[in-house]
Amino acid sequence: MLDSLLALGGLVLLRDSVEWEGRSLLKALVKKSALCGEQVHILGCEVSEEEFREGFDSDINNRLVYHDFFRDPLNWSKTEEAFPGGPLGALRAMCKRTDPVPVTIALDSLSWLLLRLPCTTLCQVLHAVSHQDSCPGDSSSVGKVSVLGLLHEELHGPGPVGALSSLAQTEVTLGGTMGQASAHILCRRPRQRPTDQTQWFSILPDFSLDLQEGPSVESQPYSDPHIPPVDPTTHLTFNLHLSKKEREARDSLILPFQFSSENTKSSLLRQQALLRPRPGQATSHIFYEPDAYDDLDQEDPDDDLDI
Amino acid sequence: MFVELNNLLNTAPDRAEQGKLTLLCDAKTDGSFLVHHFLSFYLKGVSLTMARERGQLVFLEGLKSAVDVVFQAQKEPHPLQFLREANAGNLKPLFEFVREALKPVDSGEARWTYPVLLVDDLSVLLSLGMGAVAVLDFIHYCRATVCWELKGNMVVLVHDSGDAEDEENDILLNGLSHQSHLILRAEGLATGFCRDVHGQLRILWRRPSQPAVHRDQSFTYQYKIQDKSVSFFAKGMSPAVL
Numbered sequence: 005m006l007d008s009l010l011a012l013g014g015l016v017l018l019r020d021s022v023e024w025e026g027r028s029l030l031k032a033l034v035k036k037s038a039l040c041g042e043q044v045h046i047l048g049c050e051v052s053e054e055e056f057r058e059g060f061d062s063d064i065n066n067r068l069v070y071h072d073f074f075r076d077p078l079n080w081s082k083t084e085e086a087f088p089g090g091p092l093g094a095l096r097a098m099c100k101r102t103d104p105v106p107v108t109i110a111l112d113s114l115s116w117l118l119l120r121l122p123c124t125t126l127c128q129v130l131h132a133v134s135h136q137d138s139c140p141g142d143s144s145s146v147g148k149v150s151v152l153g154l155l156h157e158e159l160h161g162p163g164p165v166g167a168l169s170s171l172a173q174t175e176v177t178l179g180g181t182m183g184q185a186s187a188h189i190l191c192r193r194p195r196q197r198p199t200d201q202t203q204w205f206s207i208l209p210d211f212s213l214d215l216q217e218g219p220s221v222e223s224q225p226y227s228d229p230h231i232p233p234v235d236p237t238t239h240l241t242f243n244l245h246l247s248k249k250e251r252e253a254r255d256s257l258i259l260p261f262q263f264s265s266e267n268t269k270s271s272l273l274r275q276q277a278l279l280r281p282r283p284g285q286a287t288s289h290i291f292y293e294p295d296a297y298d299d300l301d302q303e304d305p306d307d308d309l310d311i
Numbered sequence: 312m313f314v315e316l317n318n319l320l321n322t323a324p325d326r327a328e329q330g331k332l333t334l335l336c337d338a339k340t341d342g343s344f345l346v347h348h349f350l351s352f353y354l355k356g357v358s359l360t361m362a363r364e365r366g367q368l369v370f371l372e373g374l375k376s377a378v379d380v381v382f383q384a385q386k387e388p389h390p391l392q393f394l395r396e397a398n399a400g401n402l403k404p405l406f407e408f409v410r411e412a413l414k415p416v417d418s419g420e421a422r423w424t425y426p427v428l429l430v431d432d433l434s435v436l437l438s439l440g441m442g443a444v445a446v447l448d449f450i451h452y453c454r455a456t457v458c459w460e461l462k463g464n465m466v467v468l469v470h471d472s473g474d475a476e477d478e479e480n481d482i483l484l485n486g487l488s489h490q491s492h493l494i495l496r497a498e499g500l501a502t503g504f505c506r507d508v509h510g511q512l513r514i515l516w517r518r519p520s521q522p523a524v525h526r527d528q529s530f531t532y533q534y535k536i537q538d539k540s541v542s543f544f545a546k547g548m549s550p551a552v553l
Binding site for chain 1: 448452481485
C-alpha cells in the first residue's frame with residue numbers, strides 16, 4: 005500500500021520524528037511520481053536544492069521543478085530573487101493550474117510552513133490546492149493533484165496537527181524497531197471506512213522503495229534454540245509431591261474445628277472438649293500482675309444487657 | 312580536543328566532513344566540555360590567543376557586547392540590536408554580523424580552509440525574549456551561508472531544561488534536531504551524581520547522504536571528565552566498577 009499512496013490524490017501527510025526521519029521516504033515517493041510521468045513540484049524550505057536532488061539520477065532531476073525557499077526564505081537579502089509572496093505565494097499560484105497532467109507537489113517541509121504561517125491560512129490554501137481536481141462545473145478537467153507534506157511531529161501541538169490530519173486523505177506515520185523502519189498508513193477514502201495498515205520498508209541508495217516483511221525473528225536476542233530449557237523442579241531440597249501413603253494420611257485427617265453433620269457421640273465429645281474445657285483439663289494459666297494505674301473493676305460490663 | 316571522542320565519532324581534524332550542522336544538547340549536566348572539544352578540534356595546533364590575533368578566531372562575547380548596546384549610543388545596527396527593541400521580530404543583525412565575520416578575506420595570505428560557526432548557547436537567546444521561530448530562522452540563514460554557501464560547519468549548543476512546560480525550548484531543540492547531521496546529547500545520570508561516572512553521552516547520526524548506510528544510528532556511552540581529557544566507556548563498564 006505504501007507504493008500506491010499517491011494513487012488516491014489529495015493531501016498525504018508524512019509524519020516523521022527525530023529518531024525516524026521522513027525525507028528519504030518523501031524523496032522515494034517523489035521519484036515514483038516522476039517515473040510515472042507526473043509533473044513534480046518541490047517547495048524546498050528546509051534543505052538546499054543540491055541536497056534534495058542528491059541521489060536522483062539526471063532523468064529524475066530533469067523532471068523535478070524545484071522552488072528554492074532555502075537560500076533566502078524571508079527576503080533578508082532584500083534582493084527580489086525570492087518568489088514574491090514567499091512559499092505561500094508559490095502554493096497559491098499552484099491553485100490556478102489548468103493542466104490535465106496529474107501533478108505531485110512535495111512540501112519540504114509542511115512543518116516549516118506551519119511554524120511561520122497561521123494554521124487557518126495554511127489549511128485553506130492546502131485544501132484549495134489538493135481539491136482543485138474535484139471542483140464541479142469546470143469545463144477543462146484538471147489532472148489529479150497529490151500534495152505530499154513532510155510534518156515533524158514533535159514541533160506542533162495537537163490542534164494544528166489535528167487540523168491538518170482532518171484535511172488529509174492519507175496519513176503515514178514513520179516509526180520502527182531494531183533498525184528497521186515502518187510506516188503506519190491511515191487511508192480515508194470518500195464514503196468508505198478508513199483503513200489502516202503497517203508496512204515495513206527500507207529506502208535503497210537510489211531512493212527506490214523496498215517493501216519488507218518485518219524485523220526477522222532470528223535477530224531477536226533472547227531466544228537461543230541451542231540451549232535446552234532447564235527444568236527447575238530437579239535437584240530441590242524439599243518435596244513437591246506426596247507419596248500414596250502420605251496422601252491417604254492427609255485425606256483421613258479430621259480437622260479440629262470441623263464437626264460432621266451427624267451428631268455422633270465422638271464428634272459431640274470433641275465439640276465439648278474444645279468449646280468448654282473442664283477446669284481440670286485446662287493446660288494453660290494466665291498470670292496477671294496489675295500495674296499501679298490499672299483500674300480493676302470487678303463488675304461485669306455486660307450486666308446491663310439484660311440477656 | 313578529546314581523542315577518544317574523535318574515535319567514537321570516527322573523525323579527525325584532517326578528514327572532517329564539511330557542510331554539517333552538529334547539535335550539542337545537555338540535560339541535567341553541563342555540556343560545555345563538548346564545546347571545548349569542538350573549539351580545539353577546529354583550531355588544532357593553534358592557541359586561542361594567537362588565533363584571535365591573526366583574525367582566525369572571531370569571538371563575539373555576548374555579555375560584553377550586551378553592555379555596549381544597552382549603555383552606549385549606537386549608530387550602526389549592532390549584532391545584539393534586539394536587546395534595545397521592544398518588539399524585536401528577528402535576529403537579522405546578528406546573522407549579518409556572522410556573515411561579515413566569516414566572509415573569506417582575500418588579503419594575499421594563505422586563506423583559511425573553511426569557516427566554522429560555534430554558538431554557545433542558543434537557549435540564552437530564548438531567555439532574552441526571542442521566540443523559538445526567530446532563533447530557528449537565524450540558524451536557518453546561518454546554515455544557508457556557513458554550511459551551504461561556504462561549505463563550512465556549524466556547532467550549536469542548546470540546553471534541555473527537561474521542563475515539560477517550556478514549549479519554546481522544546482520547539483527550538485526539536486526543530487534543530489531535525490536540521491542536524493549529528494546530535495550529541497550529554498545527560499546526567501538518572502541516579503544522581505557519581506564520582507567516577509559524570510554522565511552519559513548519546514550520539515545520533517541523522518541525514519546521511521546515502522540512506523541505506525548509517526540509517527539513523529544511535530550509540531550511548533558513559534563518560535568521566537578528567538583534567539585535560541574525557542574518557543568514554545560503554546554503559547556499566549567504568550574502570551571504577553570493573
